[in-house]
Amino acid sequence: MKMKTPTNLWVQRLTGSEEDRSCALTELRGLLVARVTHAFHHNTIVDSSFVEDVVQDTLLKIMNSIGQFEGRSLFETWATTIAIRFAYTELRKRRWKDLSLDKLVELNDEFVPEPEQSNDPNQQERQGFIKAMYEVIHEKLSQKQRTALLAELAEIPMEEIGRRLGSNRNAIYKLTHDARKKLRQGLEQAGFTEADFVNLQERN
Amino acid sequence: MSLTNQQIDVLMQMIVLTKHEEFSCDDCLKRMAEFAEISLQGKPIPDALKEIDDHLKICGECREEFEALKVAISWSAGE
Numbered sequence: 001m002k003m004k005t006p007t008n009l010w011v012q013r014l015t016g017s018e019e020d021r022s023c024a025l026t027e028l029r030g031l032l033v034a035r036v037t038h039a040f041h042h043n044t045i046v047d048s049s050f051v052e053d054v055v056q057d058t059l060l061k062i063m064n065s066i067g068q069f070e071g072r073s074l075f076e077t078w079a080t081t082i083a084i085r086f087a088y089t090e091l092r093k094r095r096w097k098d099l100s101l102d103k104l105v106e107l108n109d110e111f112v113p114e115p116e117q118s119n120d121p122n123q124q125e126r127q128g129f130i131k132a133m134y135e136v137i138h139e140k141l142s143q144k145q146r147t148a149l150l151a152e153l154a155e156i157p158m159e160e161i162g163r164r165l166g167s168n169r170n171a172i173y174k175l176t177h178d179a180r181k182k183l184r185q186g187l188e189q190a191g192f193t194e195a196d197f198v199n200l201q202e203r204n
Numbered sequence: 205m206s207l208t209n210q211q212i213d214v215l216m217q218m219i220v221l222t223k224h225e226e227f228s229c230d231d232c233l234k235r236m237a238e239f240a241e242i243s244l245q246g247k248p249i250p251d252a253l254k255e256i257d258d259h260l261k262i263c264g265e266c267r268e269e270f271e272a273l274k275v276a277i278s279w280s281a282g283e
Contacts, residue, residue, distance in 0.1 A: 084273050177228075
């Protein structure tokens with residue numbers, strides 16, 4: 001029976017002699033291929049070639065950033081996290097390949113800061129809240145914050161928004177986080193409370 | 205174009221979950237492996253990892269990756 005590599009030996013083997021490194025990479029490659037294949041077995045886009053490419057990119061990344069492994073988890077789990085990130089990055093890139101920057105800008109340009117009117121008296125309080133929310137979105141958010149937030153609500157992945165806006169996923173997350181904070185602050189200044197955020201949501 | 209009712213509810217939920225300081229996606233990635241192992245073992249989430257939990261509630265992309273990671277590592281555990 002083949003022995004598994006203990007976590008504390010992975011780094012040693014991957015940074016050791018050429019022979020150790022080669023054996024460790026072969027072992028790790030096999031593990032990651034199996035895990036990525038399993039994690040995406042329902043996805044029809046993911047075939048063996050896709051998995052091979054993802055694992056290859058993952059192994060390169062691991063060899064370049066092995067010093068970042070802090071030993072807080074099993075080495076194999078850390079490596080799998082990187083592989084899963086690569087796989088999803090590629091899948092999202094393919095899914096949204098036809099999305100243009102213009103389309104993102106349109107989301108902002110075509111945003112009408114007026115909610116649809118409802119005659120239902122039960123909806124009046126919610127309507128008032130939505131109106132206030134639209135005003136904050138329109139008046140308090142920067143154009144970039146508004147574009148990123150509206151794109152996120154349109155379920156466009158942040159890394160794809162970032163790619164179009166000359167940014168990256170992490171920066172887009174921070175941008176939309178700032179937008180959410182402004183939105184929350186603006187609504188609180190308009191007299192709404194956290195209970196309103198929850199209750200008016202459930203009423204719909 | 206205005207937001208759909210579903211988008212408005214998503215946004216309201218995001219506002220509820222918004223904190224002054226939040227982990228970014230990179231922060232989340234750094235600790236996701238540890239968080240996934242603890243989560244699969246059914247252990248309580250330590251305070252130091254609570255912000256990962258908060259981030260996963262609001263970030264659909266990290267949540268998607270986290271779920272796939274759990275599937276991937278649980279498979280090997282069964283080998």
